[in-house]
Amino acid sequence: MECTAAVLLLGLLWALLWLLYDKKSKTTTSRLPPGPPALPLLGNLPQLDRHAPFKSFLKMSQTYGAVMTVHLGWQRTVVLVGYEAVKEALVDQADDFAGRMQMPFLYKATGGYGLGISNGERWRQLRRFTLTTLRDFGMGRKGMEEWIQEESQHMRARMDSYKKAPFDPTFLLGCSVSNVVCCLVFGQRFNYEDTDFHQLLAIIKELVMFVASPLGQMHNIFPGLIERLPGHQHKVFAHMETVRSFIKKKIQQHADTLDSSSPRDYIDCFLNRIQQEKDNASSEFFYDNxxxxxxxLFMAGTETSSSTIRYALSVFIKHPDIQEKMQQEIDDVIGRERCPNMEDRKSMPFTDAVIHEVQRFLDIVPFSLPHYTLHDVSFRGYTIPKDTIIIPLLHSVLKDEKQWAEPWSFNPQHFLDHNGDFKKNPAFMPFSAGKRACVGESLARTELFIFITSLLQHFSFSCVGGPDSVNLTPEFSSFANVPRQHQLIATPR
Structure with a gap:
């Protein structure tokens, strides 16, 4: 009897929630884009593939169109599918879609401060300063390109030390890419043997894998619930504090040795700006920011580029003919003695095309970082209310069948014309587009070209199981596509 009463009570509660939800939907979504019916509390979550939710959005768009409304739990979300819709929002209506959702995981990591998930004047001040500062150091006496060239030599030397024995390149590539970011931000590189540095890289990789996992996505949707439950997430949260402590220690070291007339790196420039604007009440230049x-910068600039290079090496093993053709072009243009530089790229269309295709095919951030409407927005005849999450589905742009001849195959011809010259494609958006495009895009492009070209200049890559043993399908496919780890062999040329 008590059991029956409990079931009836639960049923009545469910019905009440549905009525409240339905009433709220009708009053606030009359001009929203169409979308699938949603359940109370859960929204459309039961309809999503938890391992690759972007595939579920693609399938839904076949019914509801390129602009559709879904509910992730209670969160009203508009998903933009395909190049035309994403470009129209992020580029043509850039001001309307420049807001950034404060993702709970990133908010927990940063306290809402910093560039990544800020909005309004904070975002404008920090973005302008960051772009200018990174550009200035890129053109300095020991600029971005020279740092990358120097680091590529350290990377090659370590790879050569394996003497053609199989090895996992994950940490080596992570060290190399992270050292470039460390030079720009901290003014120093770390030795590959530094155990503290290794620990930080392991933490960053674990944080990215957590965000890409179903548990990480549930935390972004139901943060209060997930943070109260026992589980792996608490270890991840503790790791975030380890990274913050490391950064605070570096900032203190900079403050103790600062010469305001000769800034060494990004931190010095920021500390100078804090001092300059200490009497400005509206300044966003303070310690927490x-x-x-x-x-x-440290976390985003480490994992994305190193994962892309690691994926490129897997592609070269999977497609040895592509590797050989790139090496021939490298030999013809650069030879095997001097370091590659960005000027070489103009004379290397096939290599440039392959690197672009690696980024397109990997599709490392299929959702982009979610945007957010800071006011009511009119878009394609719909009204998207303030406080709506916007997901520009970059996966649907990089795999748009109207923009790419063979979107589901690895094909460098996507970036080559009939004469074999490099050609741009406006649907190439791995760094997103518009006012929220990645601030590190220039750095990442330089890293990918110099590191990849330098590696193929000196090594041929293979694996014990041969090309057929390499799986290019990502290990995780949620917020981020994380490449699988493979043991590879680097044979000196």
């Missing part, structure tokens, strides 16, 4: 922006 420095800590969190450095954290944004």
């Amino acid at each position: 420095l800590v969190s922006t450095v954290m944004n």
Whole structure:
């Protein structure tokens, strides 16, 4: 009897929630884009593939169109599918879609400070300063390109030390890419044997894998619930504090040795700006913003580029003919003695095309970082209310069948014309587009070209199981596509 009463009570509660939800939907979504019916509390979550939710959005768009409304739990979300819709929103209506959702995981990591998930005047001040500062150091006496060239030599030397024995390149590539970011941000590189550095790289990789996992996505949707439950997430949260402590220690070391007339790196420039604007009440240059922006740059600049290079090596093993053709072009243009530089790229269309295709095919951030409407927005005849999450589905742009001849195959011809010259494609958006495009895009492009070209200049890559043993399908496919780890062999040329 008590059991029956409990079931009836639960049923009545469910019905009440549905009525409240339905009433709220009708009053606030009369001009929203169409979308699938949603359940109370859960929204459309039961309809999503938890391992690859972007595939579920693609399938839904076949019914509801390129602009559709879904509910992730209670969160009203508009998903933009395909190049035309994403470009129209992020580029043509850039001001309307420049807001950034404060993702709970990133908010927990940064306290809402820093560049990554800020909006309004904070975002404008920090973005302008960051772009200018990174550009200035890129053109300095020891600029971005020279740092990358120097680091590529350290990377090649370590790879050569394996003497053609199989090895996992994950940490080596992570060290190399992270050292470039460390030079720009901290003014120093770390030895590959540094155990503290290794620990930080392991933490960053674990944080990215957590965000890409179903548990990480549930935390972004139901943060209060997930943070109260026992589980792996608490270890991840503790790791975030380890990274913050490392950054705070570096900032203190910079403050203790600062010469305001000769800034060494990004932190010095920020500390100078804090001093210059200490009497400006509206300034966004203060300690918490420095800590969190450095954290944004350090973490984002490490994992994405190193994962892309690691994926490229897997592609070369999978497609040895492509590897050989790139090496021939490298030999013809650069030879095997001097370091590659960005000027070489103009004379290397096939290599440039392959690197672009690696980025397109990997599709490392299929959702982009979610945007957010800071006011009511009119778009394609719909009204998207303030406080709506916007997901520009970059996966649907990089795999748009109207923009790419063979979107589901690895094909460098996507970036080559009939004469074999490099050609741009406006649907190439791995760094997103518009006012929220990645601030590190220039750095990442330089890293990918110099590191990849330098590796193929000196090594041929293979694996014990041969090309057929390489799986190019990502290990995780949620917020981020994380490439699988493979043991590879680097044979000196």
